[in-house]
Amino acid sequence: MYWVVVHAGEVPYREGQSIGVIADGEDKNGKPHKLRLYSIASSALGDFGDSKTVSLCVKRLVYTNDQGEVVKGVCSNFLCDLKPGAEVKITGPVGKEMLMPKDPNATIIMLATGTGIAPFRSFLWKMFFEEHEDYKYTGLAWLFLGVPTSDTLLYKEELEKMKEMAPDNFRLDFAVSREQTNAAGEKMYIQTRMAEYKEELWELLKKDNTYVYMCGLKGMEKGIDDIMLDLAAKDGINWLDYKKQLKKSEQWNVEVY
Structure with a gap:
C-alpha cells in the first residue's frame, strides 16, 4: 500500500x-x-x-x-x-455517492476493507484534525476497518490518535482476518466484528441522522446484509425494503468493487 x-x-x-x-x-x-x-x-x-x-x-x-x-x-x-x-x-x-454528510451531529458508520479506507480518512481528518469556522463535529463516527494482516492496517497511528483526541466522538474497530477470531473461532472479517455490536448498530440504523458508508471489497456487502436481515426481522421489518428506504434518503451509501 x-x-x-x-x-x-x-x-x-x-x-x-x-x-x-x-x-x-x-x-x-x-x-x-x-x-x-x-x-x-x-x-x-x-x-x-x-x-x-x-x-x-x-x-x-x-x-x-x-x-x-x-x-x-x-x-x-x-x-x-x-x-x-x-x-x-x-x-x-x-462522485456524489460517498459525499460526507453536512450535519455536524450525524452518526456516521464507516465500513472499509483495505484501500477502501481512503474516503473515510478524508471524513475523519475534517472531523478531528482540522478547525473550521462553520463546522465542528459533535456526533458519533464509528469506523470498522477490515484487513488480512495487522501490517496492512492503513493509517493505524492516525486513527488511534483521533480516538485519543475524541474518545466520545470516535469509535474504532479493526477486523484482521488472518490473525483474529471471534468467540466461536471464526475468522474476523468486517461483518464478524460488526456482529459483536449488532444490536447497538441496529438501534443506530433506526435513527434519522445515522448515515452508513461502505467502501472496499464487494464481498463484505452480503455478510452485512445477513446480519441485518435477522435483526430487522425481530422488529417485523424487511431489511431489504428498509435498506432501499435508507438509500433513498441517502443514509446508505455503497462504493464497492
Whole structure:
C-alpha cells in the first residue's frame, strides 16, 4: 500500500469524491491508457492545509496469470513508481455517492476493507484534525476497518490518535482476518466484528441522522446484509425494503468493487 500526494493546484473537491488518473504511455493497441478512478484520501484542505494537494491510497497490483506471466496493474504501478515532482494527468473530481454528510451531529458508520479506507480518512481528518469556522463535529463516527494482516492496517497511528483526541466522538474497530477470531473461532472479517455490536448498530440504523458508508471489497456487502436481515426481522421489518428506504434518503451509501 502506498500513500501518494498529488499537487493538484486549483482542483477543488469535497470529502468523499474521487479523481481520475491517466498513466503515462500507451496500451498494447497504441492508445492512451484509460483513466482509473481513485477515492480521495484527504480532506478538502489537503494534508498540508493549503487546498492544493490530493492524497490517494494506492495498492500496487502485481499478480501471475493463468499462463504464468507476471502482470502489473498499469495505473497502480505508475503511481507507486512516481518520483517527487513528476507530472500526473488527472481528471475530476467526480462522485456524489460517498459525499460526507453536512450535519455536524450525524452518526456516521464507516465500513472499509483495505484501500477502501481512503474516503473515510478524508471524513475523519475534517472531523478531528482540522478547525473550521462553520463546522465542528459533535456526533458519533464509528469506523470498522477490515484487513488480512495487522501490517496492512492503513493509517493505524492516525486513527488511534483521533480516538485519543475524541474518545466520545470516535469509535474504532479493526477486523484482521488472518490473525483474529471471534468467540466461536471464526475468522474476523468486517461483518464478524460488526456482529459483536449488532444490536447497538441496529438501534443506530433506526435513527434519522445515522448515515452508513461502505467502501472496499464487494464481498463484505452480503455478510452485512445477513446480519441485518435477522435483526430487522425481530422488529417485523424487511431489511431489504428498509435498506432501499435508507438509500433513498441517502443514509446508505455503497462504493464497492
